[in-house]
Structure formats: structure tokens, C-alpha cells
Amino acid sequence: MIFSDREQQEILGYLDLLRGEINAKLDEYTNFGSRCPKSLSEPMRYSLLSPGKRFRPILTLLACELSGRTRHHALPAACAIEMIHTYSLIHDDLPALDNDDLRRGQLTCHIKYDESSAILAGDALQCYAFEVLSKHVFPKDTAGRCVAVLPEACGPCELVGGQADDMAWKESGPPSLEFLESIHHRKTGSMILAGLRMGAIIGGASHLQYEKLEEYGRNYGLAFQITDDLLDWVGDEETTGKRVRKDKSQGKLTFPTFLGVEESRNRAHEKVKTACDALDMFKSDSIVYKSLVGMTQHLLDRRK
């Protein structure tokens, strides 16, 4: 799908609007005042409110709107997704794991504060995500359905399991493209899917709409991870806001390792196309549909 310059501006404007709403809500939710020690709330907010792309929570809002309800209903679920994502970044960056010092263009949490603060801030953000879901999603049975989706996606068989395999893949036998895709599905794809599923549930999606959003999400997730791997190979630190050329030096499994840069790019193109095709039933001239497609196509031009 080719957008005019004007449409592209509209899409960017809409995504900025959504990002602003998400940031404001994340700020509001973590204004604990004296109920939470500053030694904990400061590192939580430092990492959570840092300038992230917010593409996971944006997907939640767009899925809700595509399914038929206005996006403010999905803001708590969107924020919960971003809290889980941020907690996983804080812990992944720790010295015992990926040992990173730069994230979203700023010092990682344990460098800015210390390791104990980073561990506790991550722990608290994970837990708080579930509190936000259960307290702020309405009606209550919808909240219940969301709480059935999110923990599985970030649990031992998905997010954390993917991270464990990413750390210790050498113990799991000779690497294969299939195994790499399984790691990426769990580390990245499962949270993207969970965000889309919650958006669809809150938006009141039909069974078919729900399935199509899932199909979109699976392909978007892989396209995102392939382009993420490529960024580590060809990106620069100033634009990405994080250290690059780390995967290779740390012996991580990546798509370019298996397929080379060109074939990885082809694969990303293919996944983006399949993702957008899955959205056909939502096709319209609405800014919601166009933003979702535009944001997906934009993966191929990622600079960060």
C-alpha cells in the first residue's frame, strides 16, 4: 500500500497522538506519591517514561479501535504491556544478563541507579502491570479475560523462556533457523500478540477479527525481530539509542547470522506483506487502518 506524502504526515501525526496519550497515562499511573518509596518509584519511572517507541501499546490501541471501541478503553491494557516490556528490558540489561549500559538513548537503569534498584524496579513494574489491568479495565469480565492473556505471554513458556533460551541456547543442541524463530516468537512475538489480543478483547472483536489480528501479530512480530537483528548489524548507536554490534560479539543467534543481510531483508519484506494482507478485512480509508499498515511498512525503514 502506497501512501501520499499527506497521508504519511497524517499517520505520523496520529501515531504521535497515541504515543502522547500512552506517555501521559504511564506518568499518571506511576505517580505514587508517598505510598511508594522514592528509591523504588524513581528507577521505575526513569525507565518507564524514557523515550521509547511505544509500538507495543500503540498496537493495543489500534487493535481496540479496529475492533470497534474507542481507544481510551484500551489505555490501561496498553500501559500494562509497556510496563511488562520495560521490566524485561531493565532485567535483560543487568550485568548478569546482557550487561548493557545504554538503552533508549540513556543510561540503563542499573548504571543510572544501582543493581538492586534495577532488580526491584523491574519486579515492581511486572507486578504493577497486573494491578493496572485488574483495576482499570472495564467491565470486570473483560478485565478477567485480559488477565488470562497477559501472564501466559510473559511467563516461563513465553517471554522469560525465550530469554532463558537466548542466554543458554548452546545447551539446547545445534542452532537452527526454526529454533531462532522460536526464541524470537517467545521473546518478542508473544508480547506483541498479547497486546493485540487484549486490544481485540477490549474492542469487542468478532472471532474472525480476533484471528486476523493474531495472524497480523505473528508476522509483525517476526518482521520486527528480523529488522531488530539487522539494526544491530548495520545501525548506529546514536540513532538506535542502544549499543550495536553486540549480538555478534556475544555469540547470539540472529537472522543475519543464518541468512545473511540481504536474505534477512527479503524475509522482513515478506513478513510485512503477509502481516498487512491479514488486515484486509479491516480495509478502509480510516486513519486507524492506515496507521496500522503504515507503521508495519515502516519496519522496513527502521533506523531505531
Next chain:
Amino acid sequence: MIFSDREQQEILGYLDLLRGEINAKLDEYTNFGSRCPKSLSEPMRYSLLSPGKRFRPILTLLACELSGRTRHHALPAACAIEMIHTYSLIHDDLPALDNDDLRRGQLTCHIKYDESSAILAGDALQCYAFEVLSKHVFPKDTAGRCVAVLPEACGPCELVGGQADDMAWKESGPPSLEFLESIHHRKTGSMILAGLRMGAIIGGASHLQYEKLEEYGRNYGLAFQITDDLLDWVGDEETTGKRVRKDKSQGKLTFPTFLGVEESRNRAHEKVKTACDALDMFKSDSIVYKSLVGMTQHLLDRRK
């Protein structure tokens, strides 16, 4: 309340029975098979299935039975409480936090495995607790009410906030007994209360029953923490299964620091009495009631 030798044996037998049921369910829930990498499930199970006292999940089962339903309804919630407790122990024992090498009579998770495994095992256990609650508590609206109770209790204003203040209390001004009680309420009391609340919700407690179990829990929590502080002063490693005399060397706030050993013992006696008095409305000759009272009185003879 004074129990005969025979009653005491009955109580110990009943608590052993409950402990066995909890252990079997924890084992069952974490039998992930190939869905979860061994590098993650092994440290999770190592810590979770270690010989803990299980008093938190036992309280959940007893609260459910006192409120009128059989205890198997509350087993998922009891296991969720134990998972959260175990995750918090694994993370608290990390070098960046309390730096402990012994727990429940065995090596701590990061010593047995490594730091990254311990961080991820803790993360996964926290998340999995919510999955177990949302999937295995029935009916669904009861699961929803439980999911509204648990995250708050282990979130930034309770469990993790208490731990953060325990680490950094020196930044919060001159220590006071009130502040110490607030740390302990958040670190220990909030999870005990959450377990009792979930047990009461699942058991279908009346409003008054719920309030009385809360009153019991608040007093039990403080009595538990005072006796825990005393154990660090007067206990031995072989019996407690963890390092002792660490609080003083690490400059932690404890009850004996403020009150001395004798006055702390008096305070524990007082809390145990108030806790048991709060259970008056449940008074009966049933093994459930007697076990709860017996287990509370037993705090005063704690050796571990």
C-alpha cells in the same frame, strides 16, 4: 488456648497433610515438560520445591475452610502465594540485595545455578503466579477478585516497596519503630493478608468473617516478623536453614534493635494473643480452627 498432647499431634498431622497437598500441587503446576527450557524450569523448581514451611499457603487453605468451602478450591491461590513468596526470596538473596548463600537449608538459587538463572527464575515465578490464579480459580468472577487482591499486595506500594525501604532505610530519615513496622507490614504482612483474603474470597466468607480474618492476619504478620527477627539474633543456622546474625552486621532495622530481646518477645506474645482473639467467631472443636490457633501459638516456640 491450651491443647492436649493428642490435640497437638492432630494439629501437626493436619498441617503436614496440607503441606503435602500444597507441595504436590506446586510440583504439578511446574511440570512444564518441553514447553519451558530446562535452564529456566530447573532453578524455578529447585527453589519452589525446596523444603519451605509453607505457612503462607496453609493460611490460605485454612481461611477458605473456615469460610465454608473445602480447601481444594483454594489450592491454586495457595500455590500462587507460595510462588510469589519464592520469587521474592530468590531475588532478595541475590548479591546486589541481601547476598545470601543459604536458604531453607540449601544453597540459594544464584549459588546453585548462576545469577542470570536466578533473576529469570524469579521473574517467571512471579508471572506464573498470576497465570495459575487466572486459569485455575473457579468460578471466573472469583478468580477476578483474587487477581485484584494479589498484585497490589506484591506491588510497588507493598512487598517490593517494603524491600526497597529495607535496603535504603537510611535515606528515609532517622529510624523509628513505626517505620520498622511499616516495612515489615509491607514485606511480610501484605502477602500474609493477601493469602488470607484470597482464601476468604474463595471460601465465600461473609463481610464480618473477612474482616476478622484480616484482623487476624495483621497481627499474625507482625508476630511472625518479630519472631523472625528474634531468630536472627538467637537462632542457629542448622535449625533455621539460613544464615543468622546477618541483620546486625548489615545494619538492618529489627525489633530487637529497638526493643531488646525480652520486650520483643513480649510484643510477639501480645500479637499472637490478639490474632487468636480475632478468630473468636470461628471458635469450634474443628481441626481447622484448632490448627489455625495452634499454628499461631507455635510462632512463640519457633526454631526456624
